[in-house]
Amino acid sequence: MLSKEDNERLTRVSNGAPMGRMIKQHWWIPAALSDKLEADGKPLRVRLFGDNYVAFRATNGQVGFFDEACPHRGASLALGRNEDNSLRCIYHGWKFRVDGVTVAVPTQPQNEAQYCKHVPLKHHAVREEAGIVWVWLGEGETPPAFPDLPFVGLPRENFVVFRQKVNANWVQGVETTMDSAHLGVLHQSWLVGFGDIELSSANMAPVYHLAQKPFGFRYAAVRELKDQRAYVRTNSFVMPWYGIVSPNQADLQGGSIFFSVPIDDENIHYWQMTYRTSEKLVLNKTHHYTDADAWPPLPPGPPEDNWGQDREAMKNGHFTGFTQMLGTEDFAVIMSMGPISDRTQEYLGAGDGAVLAVRRCLLGALKQYMAGEVPQLAQHEAIDYSGTAPQSKVVTGESEWRAML
Numbered sequence: 001m002l003s004k005e006d007n008e009r010l011t012r013v014s015n016g017a018p019m020g021r022m023i024k025q026h027w028w029i030p031a032a033l034s035d036k037l038e039a040d041g042k043p044l045r046v047r048l049f050g051d052n053y054v055a056f057r058a059t060n061g062q063v064g065f066f067d068e069a070c071p072h073r074g075a076s077l078a079l080g081r082n083e084d085n086s087l088r089c090i091y092h093g094w095k096f097r098v099d100g101v102t103v104a105v106p107t108q109p110q111n112e113a114q115y116c117k118h119v120p121l122k123h124h125a126v127r128e129e130a131g132i133v134w135v136w137l138g139e140g141e142t143p144p145a146f147p148d149l150p151f152v153g154l155p156r157e158n159f160v161v162f163r164q165k166v167n168a169n170w171v172q173g174v175e176t177t178m179d180s181a182h183l184g185v186l187h188q189s190w191l192v193g194f195g196d197i198e199l200s201s202a203n204m205a206p207v208y209h210l211a212q213k214p215f216g217f218r219y220a221a222v223r224e225l226k227d228q229r230a231y232v233r234t235n236s237f238v239m240p241w242y243g244i245v246s247p248n249q250a251d252l253q254g255g256s257i258f259f260s261v262p263i264d265d266e267n268i269h270y271w272q273m274t275y276r277t278s279e280k281l282v283l284n285k286t287h288h289y290t291d292a293d294a295w296p297p298l299p300p301g302p303p304e305d306n307w308g309q310d311r312e313a314m315k316n317g318h319f320t321g322f323t324q325m326l327g328t329e330d331f332a333v334i335m336s337m338g339p340i341s342d343r344t345q346e347y348l349g350a351g352d353g354a355v356l357a358v359r360r361c362l363l364g365a366l367k368q369y370m371a372g373e374v375p376q377l378a379q380h381e382a383i384d385y386s387g388t389a390p391q392s393k394v395v396t397g398e399s400e401w402r403a404m405l
């Protein structure tokens with residue numbers, strides 16, 4: 001349970017809210033799928049933390065990222081002509097190079113070159129990694145170091161990445177990623193046939209062991225098997241929103257990363273990347289999207305119709321009645337909590353340790369940020385991100401799984 005004030009502090013990221021300012025200053029933000037930007041192609045409108053931006057891929061392949069409103073009189077630069085390594089506003093033809101330099105102001109024929117120097121175009125640093133365009137929206141000249149997360153530098157065939165727009169606050173997304181207690185319940189009808197050891201031991205609730213880490217926290221979910229053995233999975237929470245989850249089969253090198261990025265206070269892009277570190281990813285039914293920008297499917301109906309829940313399917317054995325895809329079940333529950341969940345009204349228990357730990361990380365960092373410090377969890381140079389890699393293993397003793405933490 002949180003106080004009303006802490007729930008506001010935790011969840012609000014728009015309109016200058018401190019949590020939003022902190023994240024924009026100290027972390028890179030996943031903004032778009034790289035594949036959606038074509039050189040000299042259509043610019044993309046991007047909304048993040050309640051503000052509007054435009055992204056475009058220039059002639060030379062570089063991505064430009066500007067505030068959406070033209071600095072002249074506010075026409076959308078998403079309507080702009082993408083040509084000659086620049087975006088040209090269609091209203092009066094002002095032209096902005098991909099690196100943020102204003103190169104033409106045709107409405108200022110007298111002293112154009114001089115005038116160009118002072119046009120207050122807001123452009124933002126961009127980095128492409130793992131099929132994603134990341135942006136830094138902080139103040140100042142120097143972006144934070146890019147975290148060396150397990151997907152960095154992987155070849156294209158080793159991962160799949162997609163996202164869906166969901167009407168829920170970002171913390172609800174992050175919490176559901178880290179909340180393993182729901183896995184064998186909410187997703188039980190989906191886990192059948194995934195070859196998941198967890199499933200064969202479905203009756204055994206795992207015991208969670210949580211360890212604080214410089215990047216956030218990590219936990220081992222330990223399930224006792226016969227003969228002193230245990231099946232152990234380790235997952236990591238990496239600030240500010242990454243849930244790095246172990247593969248669903250023992251000894252696979254890789255995992256899935258989920259991140260909930262605020263579009264505004266009440267909407268997110270819920271991202272998922274599944275990757276293998278040393279081999280090509282073999283796709284399964286959860287990866288066959290038609291549009292990587294809209295996957296997995298949203299619940300099919302409005303709240304008035306219980307989000308389209310299929311009661312007939314439930315009668316026939318489906319646990320949730322959301323038969324579309326595993327992720328649809330997550331979306332249904334987090335949307336059903338309301339756009340911003342009221343955490344003053346919860347009743348938490350033993351299974352909620354990871355949810356509480358997420359909140360402690362976020363609110364703890366915010367406190368340091370508000371005191372004028374760089375939060376410890378944001379000191380990227382000092383953080384060993386290789387320790388975030390998830391593992392899934394059958395072990396023979398406690399010391400063996402302790403070493404996985």
Ligand code: FES
Pocket residue numbers: 070071072073074075089090091092093094
């Ligand atoms: S509004 Fe863009 S050039 Fe005038």
Ligand SMILES: [Fe+2]
Pocket residue numbers: 176182183186187330
């Ligand atoms: Fe889930």
